[in-house]
Every structure is written in C-alpha cells, then in structure tokens.
Amino acid sequence: xxxxxxxxxxxxxLTLCLVVYVSLALDSPRxxxxxxxxxxxxxxxxxxxxxxxxWELKNHSIVPTHYAFEYTIMSKPEGMKIVKNCTNITSSFCxxxxxxxxxxxxxxxxxxxxxxxxxxxQCAGSIMTTNLAIEPPDFEVVGSADHISVTVSFPSLAxxxxxxxxxxxxxxxxxxxxxxxxxxxxxxxNGSFIGxxxxxxxxxxxxxxxxxxxxxxxxxxxxxxxxxxKCILYQPGQESVxxxxxxxxxxxxxxxxxxxxxxxxxxxxxxxxxxxxxxxPLLEDVNxxxxxxxxxxKKVWDYNYDDESDSENEASPRTSEGGYTMHGLTSRxxxxxPTSSATSQASHPEDSADEESEEPEEETQPQPQPWLPxxxxxxxxxxxxxSESCERTGGLPQxxxxxxxxxxxxxxxxxxITFNVNLSSVFLRVLHDDPEDSEEASLVxxxxxxxxxxxxxxxxTESSLLVAGGEKLQVLFPSLPPKCLWTGDDLSxxxxxxxxxxxxxxxxxxxx
Amino acid sequence: KENxxxxxxxxxxxxxxCLKDIKGFGLPQNILSYSWPVERNIKEAFYEISMQAxxxxxxxxxxxxxxxxxxxxxxxxxxxxKEHLKRCLEEEKKQSKNMQVIQxxxxxxxxxxxxxxxxxxxxxxxxxxxxxxxxxxxRCFSYFLKFTELLRENQVSF
Numbered sequence: 156x157x158x159x160x161x162x163x164x165x166x167x168x169l170t171l172c173l174v175v176y177v178s179l180a181l182d183s184p185r186x187x188x189x190x191x192x193x194x195x196x197x198x199x200x201x202x203x204x205x206x207x208x209x210w211e212l213k214n215h216s217i218v219p220t221h222y223a224f225e226y227t228i229m230s231k232p233e234g235m236k237i238v239k240n241c242t243n244i245t246s247s248f249c250x251x252x253x254x255x256x257x258x259x260x261x262x263x264x265x266x267x268x269x270x271x272x273x274x275x276x277q278c279a280g281s282i283m284t285t286n287l288a289i290e291p292p293d294f295e296v297v298g299s300a301d302h303i304s305v306t307v308s309f310p311s312l313a314x315x316x317x318x319x320x321x322x323x324x325x326x327x328x329x330x331x332x333x334x335x336x337x338x339x340x341x342x343x344x345n346g347s348f349i350g351x352x353x354x355x356x357x358x359x360x361x362x363x364x365x366x367x368x369x370x371x372x373x374x375x376x377x378x379x380x381x382x383x384x385k386c387i388l389y390q391p392g393q394e395s396v397x398x399x400x401x402x403x404x405x406x407x408x409x410x411x412x413x414x415x416x417x418x419x420x421x422x423x424x425x426x427x428x429x430x431x432x433x434x435x436p437l438l439e440d441v442n443x444x445x446x447x448x449x450x451x452x453k454k455v456w457d458y459n460y461d462d463e464s465d466s467e468n469e470a471s472p473r474t475s476e477g478g479y480t481m482h483g484l485t486s487r488x489x490x491x492x493p494t495s496s497a498t499s500q501a502s503h504p505e506d507s508a509d510e511e512s513e514e515p516e517e518e519t520q521p522q523p524q525p526w527l528p529x530x531x532x533x534x535x536x537x538x539x540x541x542s543e544s545c546e547r548t549g550g551l552p553q554x555x556x557x558x559x560x561x562x563x564x565x566x567x568x569x570x571x572i573t574f575n576v577n578l579s580s581v582f583l584r585v586l587h588d589d590p591e592d593s594e595e596a597s598l599v600x601x602x603x604x605x606x607x608x609x610x611x612x613x614x615x616t617e618s619s620l621l622v623a624g625g626e627k628l629q630v631l632f633p634s635l636p637p638k639c640l641w642t643g644d645d646l647s648x649x650x651x652x653x654x655x656x657x658x659x660x661x662x663x664x665x666x667x
Numbered sequence: 668k669e670n671x672x673x674x675x676x677x678x679x680x681x682x683x684x685c686l687k688d689i690k691g692f693g694l695p696q697n698i699l700s701y702s703w704p705v706e707r708n709i710k711e712a713f714y715e716i717s718m719q720a721x722x723x724x725x726x727x728x729x730x731x732x733x734x735x736x737x738x739x740x741x742x743x744x745x746x747x748x749k750e751h752l753k754r755c756l757e758e759e760k761k762q763s764k765n766m767q768v769i770q771x772x773x774x775x776x777x778x779x780x781x782x783x784x785x786x787x788x789x790x791x792x793x794x795x796x797x798x799x800x801x802x803x804x805x806r807c808f809s810y811f812l813k814f815t816e817l818l819r820e821n822q823v824s825f
Contacts, residue, residue, distance in 0.1 A: 193683060229681070229802050231691040259809040261802050263686060281681035284809075375812075 195266055195278030199251075201289040201376075204312040204321070206255060209248040210266050212276065219268035219275050224249045229261040229281075258284040258317035258375075284317060284376065289325055291370040291382035292348070298387050303356040305329055305367055314348040316376075322347050325373035331356055332366035332384060359389045681802065685795030692782050692803050695775035696810065713811050714752035715773050719780035720804050721745035727784075727792055779807075 195210045212219075224241035227233055241249035255262055262282045268275045293308040307327065314321040327348065331338040342354045359365065366386040372379055724742050783800055790796030 193680070227686070227689075229689060229799070230694075230806065232689045259806050259813075261681065261806070263681070263683075279683045279686075 193278065193280065194276050195280065197264060197280040197282060199282050199287050200380075201287055201316055201321075203290070203310045204252075204314050204316075205250055206252040206287075206316065207248055208251050208264060208282070210264075210278065210280075211247060212268065212278065214276075217268065217275050218270070220270050221245050222247065223267040223269065225265045225267075226254075227263045227265070228257075229263065235265055256318040258319065260284070287316070287376040288378055288380050289316075289321075289371040289373060289376055290380050291368075292327075294367070294369045294382065294385070296365075296367050296385045296387045298389055300391055301357075301359075303359060303365060303367070303387060303389055305354045305356060305369070307352045307354070307369055309348045309350055309352065311349070320347055321371070324375050325371040327352075328370055328372045329354055329356075330368045330370075330381070332368065332386075333360070333363065361389060361391050364388050681798060682795065685798050688790060688793075688795040688799055690786055690799065692779060692786070694803075694807055694810065695772075695779055709811070710752055710756055712772050712776055714749060714756060715776040716780075716807055716811065717745050717749040717752060719776065720807075721749055723780065723784060723787070723800070723804075727787060 194213055196213060198209045200207050200209065208224075210222075222241075222244050224238050224244070225235040226238070227235050238249060238251065238254055241251075263279060264282060265277065265279045267277050292310070295306045295308070297304045297306065307329075316324065322344070326341055327344060329340040329342060331340060340354065340356075342352070344352060356365070356367075364386055365388075366384040368381050368384050370379055370381040721742060724738060724745070783803060787796050787800060
C-alpha cells in the first residue's frame with residue numbers, strides 16, 4: 156500500500172515534468188520557413204532622395220544566396236504585394252521610392268531568404284514613416300580670407316519623400332562646432348533642396364579649428380542623422396596664397412607663363428662668360444687719410460720748484476666744457492702722400508665718444524698736443540707727418556673712427572685735418588723707448604713744442620694706446636704701426652690737467 | 668503631436684501574428700479637403716476625433732495589453748485636447764451660421780469611429796484587435812497633423 160502510493164506520486168511528478176518540458180518545447184521559438192517571424196532587423200532610410208529599405212538577419216549563421224521582398228499595408232486587408240525589382244536579389248536592400256508613397260501608412264514588409272531553391276527563413280516587420288532616417292547631404296568646407304564657406308550638394312533628383320516635397324517635412328541645419336560650443340544655423344533656402352547651396356560662417360576666431368556638420372531635421376521623421384564633422388583650421392589670409400597659385404596656374408594654362416625648355420639663343424647662357432660688374436662709385440665724397448700717432452712723454456715732476464721747471468711756461472691744454480682738450484690729432488689725406496704705399500684706406504670706425512660736434516683747429520696753435528690715434532676724433536690741434544712717416548692705420552680696430560660726418564666738421568688747410576678729442580673716451584698708446592723704435596719714430600714729424608711725458612719714471616715709450624678715463628689714462632691696443640710712433644725723445648715739461656705723480660704703468664699700459 | 672507619439676508607441680512593433688486580423692475602417696479623408704471654411708472644418712473634425720478616441724480608450728480599457736499608467740497618459744492627453752477644441756468651437760459657433768458642411772464632416776467621423784468600435788467588439792477586444800485599432804487611430808492623427816501644419820504655413824487656399 157505504501158509502495159503503490161509512492162509509485163503513484165512519482166508517476167505524477169514525472170508526468171508533470173514531462174508536461175512542463177513539452178510545453179516549454181512547444182512554446183520555444185523556432186525558426187520555421189513557413190512561419191514568418193521577427194527574424195530580421197529592418198531599417199528604412201532616405202538616402203540621396205531615394206527611399207531604401209534595408210534588412211539584416213538576426214541569426215548571422217544563416218547565409219542565404221538571395222532574397223525575395225514583398226509587403227502589405229495595415230489600412231486595408233490586401234494581400235502581399237510583390238516588388239518587381241526586389242525579387243531574386245542578392246543584396247539585402249530594396250529601393251521603394253516609387254512603391255511606398257503614403258506617409259500615413261504602416262507598411263508590413265516580408266523578406267524571404269533562400270539558399271538556392273530552399274527557403275531558409277521568412278522575416279516580417281512593421282514600418283511606419285516615423286521610422287524614416289533622412290541621411291544628410293554631401294557638403295564641403297572651404298576657408299576664405301574672412302569666413303568659412305559651407306557648400307551643400309543636394310542630389311540632382313527630385314527631393315520627394317512619400318510623394319511629398321522634403322522641404323515640407325524637414326529643414327536643413329548647419330552646425331558650427333568650436334571646441335565644446337555648438338552654434339546652430341538654419342539657413343533659409345529659397346525653393347526646394349535641389350542643386351548646390353552655399354552658406355557662409357562669419358564672425359570667426361582666427362587660427363582656430365572649426366568643425367561643421369550638416370543634416371536634415373524633421374519633426375515628423377526620426378531619428379536625425381548628422382553628417383560626420385568636417386574640420387578646417389580657420390586662417391585668414393590663406394585665400395591669397397590659393398588665389399596666387401590659381402592665377403599662376405591659369406596663366407600657365409593660357410600660355411602667358413611658359414615652361415618650355417627651348418629657349419631662344421639670346422637666353423642661352425651656356426657659353427656665357429660672366430663678367431664682374433665694376434664697383435659703383437661711392438655716392439659721397441670720401442677722403443682717405445692716414446693717421447699718425449704721436450706718443451707723448453710726460454715729464455715727471457722732480458719736486459723741483461725752479462722756475463725753469465715751472466709749468467707756467469708750459470701751455471696747458473685747453474679744455475672745453477664738454478670735456479674736450481686741445482690735444483689734437485693730425486692726419487692728412489692720403490691723396491697728398493706721394494709714396495705709392497698709400498693704397499689702403501684708413502678705417503673709419505665709429506667714434507662712440509664723439510657725441511658732440513667738434514671743431515677742428517689750426518695746426519699753428521702753440522699748445523702742446525699729444526698725438527692721439529685718429530679714431531679719437533678731431534682735436535684742436537693737428538699734427539702733420541710726412542709721407543715717409545705716415546703709415547696706414549688699417550690695423551686699427553673697427554670701432555675706432557674718425558667721427559661721424561654729421562657731428563664732425565673737418566677742416567684742413569693744406570690737406571691737414573684736425574679733430575677735437577674727448578679725453579674721457581680716448582684710446583692712446585704709449586710708445587716704448589726702444590732704440591729700434593727710435594729710428595722709426597724719428598721719421599715722424601712731431602711738433603717740437605708739444606711733448607707730454609706720460610710715463611712716470613722712464614723715458615721709454617711703448618707702442619700702445621692710451622685711454623683717457625677721467626683723470627686716468629689707460630693704455631690699450633698695442634698694435635700701432637711703429638712709424639707713426641713718437642720716439643719720446645722730446646720731452647715736455649708740460650703737465651696734464653691731472654697730477655703728475657699718478658701715472659702708473661701696468662703691463663705696458665699707463666694709467667693716469 | 669504628443670498623443671500621436673503615444674499612439675505610435677502603442678502600435679509599434681506590430682506583431683506579425685495579427686496580420687490575419689487586419690481590417691480597413693475607411694478613414695473619411697474627404698472631410699479634410701479644401702472646403703470653406705477650412706480652418707473651422709479642421710477644428711471640428713479634430714474635436715470629433717479626440718472625443719471619439721478618448722471614448723474608445725475609456726470605455727474599453729485594454730489594461731491587459733498596455734500598462735495602466737500608459738493608458739492614463741493617452742486618455743489625459745486626449746481629454747485635454749478635446750476640451751481645448753470645444754472651447755474654441757463654442758466661440759466660433761456664435762460668429763458663424765454656416766453649419767452644414769461642418770455637420771457632414773462630423774457625421775462621417777462618427778461613422779468611422781463606430782466601425783472601429785464594432786471591430787473591437789467583434790474581435791472581443793483581443794490583443795491583435797487592439798493593436799490594429801491603435802495603428803488606425805495613429806494614422807488618423809497623422810492625417811490631421813499634416814493638415815494643421817499646412818494651415819500654420821498658410822498653404823491652404825481659401
């Protein structure tokens with residue numbers, strides 16, 4: 156008894172399981188070729204003004220060789236309608252532009268997938284016009300001098316969707332993207348969406364990357380499909396380059412610009428012998444001068460208060476308020492030098508110290524004036540040297556000049572030029588009392604009366620330049636030609652304005 | 668437009684097994700022809716459609732097919748639309764005396780919705796019947812939306 160009840164219970168349980176299993180098996184979806192189901196994904200799009208229905212089998216393992224397309228409508232109980240151009244097709248889409256023309260209708264498409272003659276699957280769906288995706292038109296973006304031009308190319312076909320003008324159901328939108336900002340443009344279009352349409356984007360920030368997108372926007376049709384962004388770097392002025400290139404190309408095409416290689420004989424430079432163009436004459440009257448340097452030795456005061464050594468007889472150098480002394484520099488024009496060695500010109504370096512106009516003075520001034528390099532500018536006095544003694548001063552540093560032509564006025568009598576010198580920026584060089592130099596120095600004409608002993612203890616002179624810096628004289632540029640150097644034999648009791656016991660020779664330089 | 672969107676969501680996607688229950692209800696498109704006065708004619712027709720659709724969804728609520736809050740939303744929209752048009756029409760009625768054309772349009776629409784209601788009754792308010800009715804009412808709204816847009820853009824000739 157107990158055993159039979161248990162057995163009955165087991166049998167009932169097993170039966171129940173079988174029933175459930177069978178029910179589940181029966182209710183499970185099966186792909187039957189005779190039972191059209193929702194086995195496809197449908198998409199209807201408006202592409203280049205053509206109504207296209209696309210489908211895709213959900214089961215990708217099913218690979219048919221061809222399809223057959225049919226459809227019906229919901230508003231009337233009509234049978235399936237065959238589309239002539241969509242029967243026995245290998246592509247998975249059908250052009251229904253001239254077939255589906257009622258936008259209020261709901262269409263029921265039916266797609267049969269075959270492999271050979273075998274029907275693999277049937278898939279059906281429901282398409283409402285609101286599912287229509289209007290694809291954007293083609294467009295180009297071109298940058299100009301002061302704007303960006305967006306040219307939209309509408310298809311050449313009639314823009315009719317469901318037998319109605321697209322313009323009645325959609326508007327063209329141009330989006331202007333700048334970083335995170337999007338500016339929306341709805342350009343008014345006269346007429347329908349046919350041909351090319353250009354729109355200008357103004358008020359742009361130079362040297363900025365702009366991106367543009369174009370699409371149709373419709374209240375009735377969804378979703379909105381936007382075109383991929385096209386970006387351009389807005390650089391004002393680029394157009395001029397493009398225009399220039401275009402002009403050159405046009406000239407070339409028209410023959411104004413020839414790229415032929417058959418040149419006329421006159422333009423063939425194969426045997427051309429190049430000849431140098433002679434130097435043009437200088438436009439300004441330039442006088443070449445030689446500069447002679449005269450070193451002075453300053454006599455050291457020996458603490459002798461004798462009248463003979465009194466400096467009253469000595470002519471103190473005149474000083475001007477501007478810091479100029481009467482220490483003159485004499486040079487003479489190279490044209491007056493009879494020797495053939497006068498071939499090079501003296502350099503004309505800048506006279507940075509010559510900030511004030513200077514007036515030359517006559518040579519006949521009795522005041523003793525030290526010889527200074529010509530670059531120091533004009534001096535009240537001037538020196539004269541013979542042709543044998545005057546050397547070229549081409550080795551002088553370039554920064555040494557005779558002074559500016561604007562600020563200096565050089566006057567010469569008998570070919571002599573006198574410059575005023577600002578001692579605060581004077582470069583002097585002291586000749587050493589070298590016997591070898593003395594022979595050469597004797598060739599130099601020196602004013603017998605004007606000698607300044609710039610050395611403290613010795614009578615030696617060194618070929619060096621002296622720089623007057625305040626009360627000191629610093630000696631620089633030890634590369635003066637020897638023949639213009641003063642030997643230093645002529646001593647002078649004349650003292651400078653400063654004290655005479657502060658001369659200091661350091662490494663061939665005299666500091667005062 | 669909002670009511671039309673709600674109806675679209677009710678009817679889409681359409682179950683293929685219901686294709687066998689498709690029926691044509693004969694929407695009276697001639698009532699939307701360019702007759703005088705067009706504007707009032709459209710308003711009257713729209714009011715009649717709103718009222719009839721609201722009645723169908725209220726008296727025979729397809730709760731088993733759509734969610735209750737969804738039905739409440741569609742009924743609320745239709746009711747608001749109906750009341751708004753009613754007020755507008757009452758004001759115009761005082762000014763206009765030509766009611767003959769308007770009455771014909773209203774009768775056509777009432778017959779149309781009666782056919783829908785009879786269909787539901789015959790199909791015993793089945794799932795497929797409701798689906799088909801939703802599609803049909805949505806189609807009716809779509810027609811009227813089109814003509815209201817034309818009226819707004821002054822493309823209707825008087």
